[in-house]
Amino acid sequence: MLSELLKNKSLFNQLYIIDKEIAEQYRQMPCSYCGGPLYFANYFRKPRGEPDGVDEKCFIRFSLCCGKEGCRHRIMPPSCRFIGQKVYWYIVILVIISDLQNEKINIFKMSKLFNISRNTIARWVNFFQDIFPSSSQWQIIRGRVSALITNTGLPSGLVNCYVNFKSTVEDSLISCLKFLSQGSDFHQKIRAG
Numbered sequence: 001m002l003s004e005l006l007k008n009k010s011l012f013n014q015l016y017i018i019d020k021e022i023a024e025q026y027r028q029m030p031c032s033y034c035g036g037p038l039y040f041a042n043y044f045r046k047p048r049g050e051p052d053g054v055d056e057k058c059f060i061r062f063s064l065c066c067g068k069e070g071c072r073h074r075i076m077p078p079s080c081r082f083i084g085q086k087v088y089w090y091i092v093i094l095v096i097i098s099d100l101q102n103e104k105i106n107i108f109k110m111s112k113l114f115n116i117s118r119n120t121i122a123r124w125v126n127f128f129q130d131i132f133p134s135s136s137q138w139q140i141i142r143g144r145v146s147a148l149i150t151n152t153g154l155p156s157g158l159v160n161c162y163v164n165f166k167s168t169v170e171d172s173l174i175s176c177l178k179f180l181s182q183g184s185d186f187h188q189k190i191r192a193g
């Protein structure tokens with residue numbers, strides 16, 4: 001099962017490094033509103049579902065703020081660790097729902113196995129069935145993957161596609177999350193303060 005990977009704390013570190021690189025690329029761009037310089041305004045999040053011993057730095061949500069007086073726009077660089085305001089790590093949600101679809105395990109068993117409430121898992125299923133396929137995030141990147149990946153087969157169809165092309169399952173998930181992050185967050189510009 002893919003969810004076996006959730007015991008691997010180095011995976012969380014690798015995802016952190018990717019987010020850090022992406023955030024640094026965004027920091028070097030000018031503010032899209034006023035052209036001013038961007039500065040880091042990071043904060044800590046407390047996602048759930050990681051193994052013991054994951055480094056504290058992995059919990060940092062990179063965030064940028066325009067330094068020009070009177071603008072101060074905040075920009076969230078894309079992330080492959082966090083998905084919107086969801087409480088669990090993106091990778092946790094992705095592999096649990098993929099296992100649910102691939103292995104034909106029911107929500108009740110999955111809930112017991114991971115000590116996550118059935119309601120929470122059911123909400124994730126609904127998210128991938130009803131919300132994600134029509135989200136701008138998916139619309140932006142949809143054209144870059146095979147038409148064989150159907151909206152009804154998300155997310156396992158996409159994850160399995162990466163698993164078939166990469167040498168290790170770890171690399172597959174990292175690439176898949178990196179791909180998914182490309183459609184995320186960039187358009188969410190929140191005025192700070």
Ligand SMILES: [Zn+2]
Pocket residue numbers: 031032033034035036066067068071072073
């Ligand atoms: Zn600005």
